[in-house]
Amino acid sequence: MATSWLDGAALAEERRARLLAHPAVRAWRELGHERLEPVRVLPGRKHRASMQSWPLYRLEGVGEDGRPVIAKWCSAEGGRAERVIYEEILPEMPLEAPRYYGLVEDARSGGFWLFLEYVEGEKYSRLVPLHRALAARWLALLHTTALSAAVRARLPDERPARHLADLREARDRILRHRANLALVADEVGFLELLVGRLDELEAIWGRVEEACEGLPAALVHGDFKGANLRVRSGRDGPALVAFDWGESSFGVPAVDLAQSSLPESGLCAIPDLEIYESVMRSRNRRVERRTIQRLAQCGTIFRAMAAIRWAAYGLETEWPAVAVQDMRFYDADLANVLRAAGWVR
Template sequence: MARPTTSELLPERLTEHRAVRAWSRLESESIEPEGIEVLKTGKKSAVYRLVGVGPKGASVIAKRCPLATGLLERMIYEEFLSALPLPALRYYGMVEEPDTGFCWAFLEDARGQEYSTGNREHRELAGRWLGTIHKAAASAVFERHLPGRQPDHYLELLRASRATLVCHLRNPALGEADLLTLRALASYCDLLEAHWSELEGACAGVSPTLVHGDFSMKNVRVATTGAGLALLVFDWEYAGWGVPASDLVQFMGRTLSPDLGSYRTTMNGLMAPLALPDIERLAECGKFFRLLDGISWSALLLVFDSYTFLAKPMSYLRSYEARFAEALRTAPWLR
């Protein structure tokens, strides 16, 4: 999993750390870790590596998250992934934090090499893994338990995000360059909405399935097993039920860019009506779905306050502006 990136003042006795206390509730004993590595901290989540507390002295990943997220991930790990013929990370369990609406989830630490889109073997592995997941999930009873990821979900994100961007054109803390970014993104949303029926057409007839929602390099490791390479996938907090377009995205940001030929072969009939060019168009749609996810998240961080609180979301939005413009330039309907 991730390398330590965040500093946090740890207690002198590591058994007093909140992640270790939660782990002790799960294991019914107090085990002092050899060390605690802070991987992520934030208002809504925190992730730690507890060194040496797992079986045979292995490290354990401790993740604090909203209870709804923890329950969703637990369902996927315990009820779905564990039943598939794929190597998967061991899910140790979850404990609720009293009276907070949060919980702690504990997972095996993913060890292995980092994924590379420049490695064809990695991309073929990702294509087969994704095909296996999507094919198996299509017959699972997931729909009522997962948030929707059909095109209408992303259209709602587009409209809500655009409204927020337009609202902040009146934000006195933003400079002219920032306002140009907001105007550009709002205009790109207008253009995309005008062609929304074409995205819906590309997604029509595709069987809904389990969508990871953030199928990117930071959420996988490539492990070497006796049977060869295995893809270890984690962080299912953005998972949903719908068309798998966002998981299929090719060469945008740090997406995995799974080999689409390997994906189609593994699906073996579930998407038989779709030729490879159809799947490629689906992946193109996924670019816009991922962009809308990112823009929506960044727009929610905009505030009418000091620029200190605006610098980070605006840096994200500038990045999305460039990607959005490129995606529109290469979209089939604009060629």
């Protein structure tokens, strides 16, 4: 029994040493919060072959009341917008937001660790009318609040040209990797069709730019989809909480208003546009319904461009079929919105 006890003690000590050596835990301890050692460290996201992403961990037992904390590593440049959002902008806004625990510079990499509340609550569903209504109200407040702070923060410029760059990068990546030997003929044929659709969209891009006019520049979340939203109890009833502000920007708010006709795509939250219009009007924003609908169509195109570009990384792997499957959904969304807008037959 003594030997077994010693082995157990040694194992516990080894585990603690490994825990304390974890880069996210080392950074967390520098902040000096009350609870310094997590119960365990879990990956913060599920990885797929098509994804290229920064380290993200869930530190259990160290937050307020022992709640989990998200540790997110960011590059100095790539994470600048998210850092500004949590440090300078969200504190000024009348919106539910994750608690910000602080930031620790990572001298080795030149990046930094962000520490945020792990947002618990009901998962957002585009099939629940209440959720879509909450999303619409939340966006209307976002798009009309803290504008001066957003301007001072010098966030990335949100305009159609940003998404045209996504289109071109996605197309170039598809053309470079469509000869992947793991692809079958049907998948290669689909990629050829997708390249043709992207060519067609680029040819009419001027019409997309014209359609993006009609709303003042606003703070834009940029990745407003169900995976980045939770619904929890607030002071005045159910409240929406949004996180993952890495794509935030300032400019045309079309991308936040995106709509999708395909439940499988998961591209966007599909906020209720009628409620969005109503709240915007209540906040002295003169906006016509057709303008909002037109912006939402542009936003759906922009979301599809970003998603196709992101998925195209998967064509470089040994399992490109996963990326092709995703791109089929995004292409279907793209085709539907282009027809609905009357820009293609």
